[in-house]
Amino acid sequence: MSNAGPQRKSDLLRRFASTGGLDAQTAIRRENLLRALALIAREPAPVTRAVIARRTGLTSATASSLVAELIEFGLVTETGPAESTGGKRATRLEIDTETHLIVVAVVRTRAIDVALVDLAGRTVASNRVELAGEVEVSAVVDAVRSLLRAEGAESRVLAACVQVPGVTADGVVVDSVQLGWFGVPLASLLEEAIGAPTSVVNDVDAEALTEAADAADGAIRLVVHLGEGVGAAVTNGGTLMAGATGRAGEIGHVRVVFEGARATCRCGLSGCLESAASMSAMLGDAYTDEFDEHDTSLLASTAESRERMAFGARALSRALRIMSALLDPQEVVIAGAAPALGPHFLGTVRDEFEMYPAKGTAPVPIRYGRLELGRYLGPARSALAPILGDALPLTERPAAGLAPVIGEVH
Amino acid sequence: MSNAGPQRKSDLLRRFASTGGLDAQTAIRRENLLRALALIAREPAPVTRAVIARRTGLTSATASSLVAELIEFGLVTETGPAESTGGKRATRLEIDTETHLIVVAVVRTRAIDVALVDLAGRTVASNRVELAGEVEVSAVVDAVRSLLRAEGAESRVLAACVQVPGVTADGVVVDSVQLGWFGVPLASLLEEAIGAPTSVVNDVDAEALTEAADAADGAIRLVVHLGEGVGAAVTNGGTLMAGATGRAGEIGHVRVVFEGARATCRCGLSGCLESAASMSAMLGDAYTDEFDEHDTSLLASTAESRERMAFGARALSRALRIMSALLDPQEVVIAGAAPALGPHFLGTVRDEFEMYPAKGTAPVPIRYGRLELGRYLGPARSALAPILGDALPLTERPAAGLAPVIGEVH
DNA sequence: CAACTTAGTTTACTAAGTCAACAAAGTGGG
DNA sequence: CCCACTTTGTTGACTTAGTAAACTAAGTTG
Structure with a gap:
């Protein structure tokens, strides 16, 4: 860290912060810097300047120049030599965790x-x-x-x-x-x-972005959040699809239960997805705002609670079938406090989902959100x-x- | 047309055809050429070199050079002077319809x-x-x-x-x-x-792209195709969302009817969307492969056919409610042969859709596909x-x- | 140890931008 | 009517950031 922080940071922000008024030349340089950075960050194998050149199609000269700038900005560091592959040993590059x-x-x-x-x-x-x-x-x-x-x-x-x-x-x-x-x-x-620079984000969206962390370009992921209510988010690559009015994912009060709806939903209607499949609906008072996701002691203790969860799983899978047939996502993630419901609930959702396999659709993995992230x-x-x-x-x-x-x- | 076609065409293809091996410099030029071209094609007001410079943020010198190249390629022509806005009159630019x-x-x-x-x-x-x-x-x-x-x-x-x-x-x-x-x-x-260069396209996808023709960047549109079966497509800007396995939109055999399902669907299950809301399901033998979309004589002639259409509308709106809550699209388009079903069917779909307005979702316009396009x-x-x-x-x-x-x- | 490989840098060249000056062709006030 | 001012579009000098190819560095292998 020869070069002091603030100096470096302002250079970095000037280069990357998309204040709109980027001219065309710096825009492409920015693009290439980000491609190199993404490679270094995401590739499981060690990344070197030569790897960047090969993978991006840029020349080795350009790759060197990009890496030099990334190091200058405190985004990347060299971490010793890699093994030889028949010639001079390459220098490993890794994300700099010491500067910013x-x-x-x-x-x-x-x-x-x-x-x-x-x-x-x-x-x-x-x-x-x-x-x-x-x-x-x-x-x-x-x-x-x-x-x-x-x-x-x-x-x-x-x-x-x-x-x-x-x-x-x-x-x-x-x-x-x-x-x-x-x-x-x-x-x-x-x-x-x-x-x-500071951003503000909604909790459900933040969760969906966490789940989509390792998304390849163009990967579609459907994340359903179960908490006090039910929300969803679709991520396309690493970005959220917000919708025309920013209200995409508000599926909590869509009617999915038409027969045997339990009770009126807090929205005033009946048969809402939320009134069947939210944590509150399935766990009753056991679910509160300060619910501990790792505590599974309360679950499935009574016949009634087991039945509620089965009912919720059925309602949820109905909605999932349509949404995943429409989008053909890479995977469906059930997130929020849902993992606390344990493997049985997830199994029920999967079973219900696969009970009516729609012709022409691909099988979709359904998993819980990764709390450990x-x-x-x-x-x-x-x-x-x-x-x-x-x-x-x-x-x-x-x-x-x-x-x-x-x-x-x- | 001073410059012969084939000459010009090969230059054009060399510049634009994304054969993958585009180097970084020509890529950005390509981008700028397309931005200028899109402006000329899409702007309702007359477009001039000065307009291109202002709207793209490029300098007027660059705008001139871009336009020169577009004219050279036979993509754009000059069409006389525009009115003066207090100075020299600008030269109008329009898409060249004579060359390609x-x-x-x-x-x-x-x-x-x-x-x-x-x-x-x-x-x-x-x-x-x-x-x-x-x-x-x-x-x-x-x-x-x-x-x-x-x-x-x-x-x-x-x-x-x-x-x-x-x-x-x-x-x-x-x-x-x-x-x-x-x-x-x-x-x-x-x-x-x-x-x-030739491409091959599926009929449902082609239709969705037609409907999304004037889409602004990032506009989400949900297109549902009613024909012998039922399919859907989501367009994001001017491009189709294909899904992880290319099977996005296969919603025909998703189960949406749980009580009073009419008959077994051709897929073997019952309650499929297709078995309720496809043209075949609603019109029976009156719908064939060579159906004339403009012929509405067969519709709603009997009490039974009216009832079938109402049933189909109900099933369709169920699916639409979930899909549009998830995506918050700009609009929902019911395309395929559906426009032949007339305003009554569309009205029923809208009524059913709005009967259960999900809290938190935005109202979505639902319209028929534009056959006249x-x-x-x-x-x-x-x-x-x-x-x-x-x-x-x-x-x-x-x-x-x-x-x-x-x-x-x- | 010589021949070959691979990594990375240096240098000359090129594409395509920006900036600023300028010509061309209008409008409008005294 | 003429001169000041606007707006359009072009031209030329300069800059950024790429490519291509030669070159140095440092390994492996027969």
């Missing part, structure tokens, strides 16, 4: 989690601030500032993202009933406080998206034995 | 339609060849050759597309039960015969896609009073 950090803040109704994530996706520091009453916007800024100061990382922040429950658009929390926030320009507030990857990816697109998958597992520091920070 | 032509062949079970379409989307010549027995591959080549000779247009063909019923992939008719063709490399056969636009767009992307919308209406020449050509 991503700030992630997850705002919940009773707590704020703040984390620092490196460019490989490892959580290098985290902290939870418990909250007494309502969530104030300033509490988010304070929580972030505290952790940065504690880690001495103020100058290493490349980008930040705040995850909130509710409707978000363009850095603004448009409508969050859970937090009581309406029209809060959260991104610009935090941006001013920490001096790094950690909750910070989706927002971290969102933070980087405006700068580096989805070049960095951030799929590295969290470092073993790193327990989050729980407690107040002032 | 697109060949479209539509293969049906008993006839082949061939058409020549100009770059504005106008059908400038067409012919139908009625067939006695089975459709031979050579008949397609002959039909195209005949029309080209009759019009003296052999050297003006920029690209071609053949539309066939059945499964197609990469220029090959993989499986067409209707034609009895399996693994026919149709594209390369015709390409050799006429010396222009003509059947050649989708394939024509597919023909150009490998060369010009979707720069040219081809949305011009067919020239009034141009009746297709019906009869044998030898």
